[in-house]
Amino acid sequence: MSVKGKTAIITGSNSGIGLGIAEELAKAGAKVILNSFTDNEEDHALAERIGKAHGVEARYIKADMSKPDECRALVEQAGACDILVNNAGIQHVAGIEEFPNEKWDAIIAINLSSAFHTTAAALPIMRKSGWGRVINVASAHGLRASPFKSAYVAAKHGVVGLTKVTALETAQEPITANAICPGYVLTPLVEAQIPDTMKEYDMSREDVIKDVMLTRQPSKEFATVEQLGGTALYLCSDAAAQVTGTTISVDGGWTAM
Known part of the structure; x- marks a missing residue:
């Protein structure tokens, strides 16, 4: 299965890992929807550059991943969704007793709840088209813990759990759900x-x-954004049609310890 002509929505993709995944999918011929919470000329210019560079349709859609309605509206505004990459995330480091309530709420909302809302909006579209890939960017911290990162670790563990549930609910359909767990x-x-x-x-x-x-x-x-993009591309391939409900670590051996 080629991704050529497929529509991929990548949350949190105007920089870093999300942008790297978007670039690799576009290079392979997918239409890409970039996203972040900003809405400026640079965001739209970035999408235009990717589209021209790879000869594909590329758009930028603003959506605040901390807001459930905007998460779902992102999928609706895209008009199609064959590949959903839930990548948006933020971080804050503090001990549990000092961890600010608002930071906890924001991390859980953006790193975990947004993936639930976008997935809920995307699955009916994937079912209608008869094919789909849900790729959640978790973390080595979705499999291991570190001190002072309570919200991030909790959210990323939650993303891994959500991935498994999504895979079980779509197990008898041509839809898969997997989590990529990068290290640094x-x-x-x-x-x-x-x-x-x-x-x-x-x-x-x-x-x-x-x-x-x-x-x-x-x-x-370090792992590279290109390697993560390649991993996402593999998960969209026929070779990965029976790879679902699992995690793929791209962490240089971190979680092997």
């Missing part, structure tokens, strides 16, 4: 942190990456 990924946001970390620890770039940023990643190498 080299995104522009992470790249921007490296120089400051080098100064803070008075270390070389190589040592900062290996001994500070990737302490939990045995490979001592």
Whole structure:
């Protein structure tokens, strides 16, 4: 099954992992819907660039993933949805006793509840067309825990659970649901942190990456957005037609420990 001509909605996709997945799907011929909570010229220009670069239809649709109605409206406004990639996410680090209520609510809403709402809106469309792929971007933290990340870890564990339920409810249909669980990924946001970390620890770039940023990643190498895009593309293929309800770790061996 080629993704050529299929419509893919990727939430939180105007940068980082979401953008990388959108690029790979577009490169393979899919129509792509980019999304974030902003609505400026740069967002629409990004979609236009991807469309021209790969000869596909590409659009940007603003939707705030913290709001259930906007999550569902995103799918409705797209007009079609063969591939749904739930990628939108935020982070906050604090101990449980100090964790702000509003940060907890926002992380659960954007990282977990949004995936429920978009999936609920997309499944009827997939069933009508007779094919579908739900790909949830979870995290190594969907399989392991870290201190001071209570909301993020809870949300990502929830995403893995939601993925399993979605897979069971669609098991006898040509629809699959899987979660990709990245470790540390080299995104522009992470790249921007490296120089400051080098100064803070008075270390070389190589040592900062290996001994500070990737302490939990045995490979001592970042995953790339292109690798995550390739994983998503695999999950859309016929080779993955019986891969459903599971997690695929792209974490350099983190969860093997």
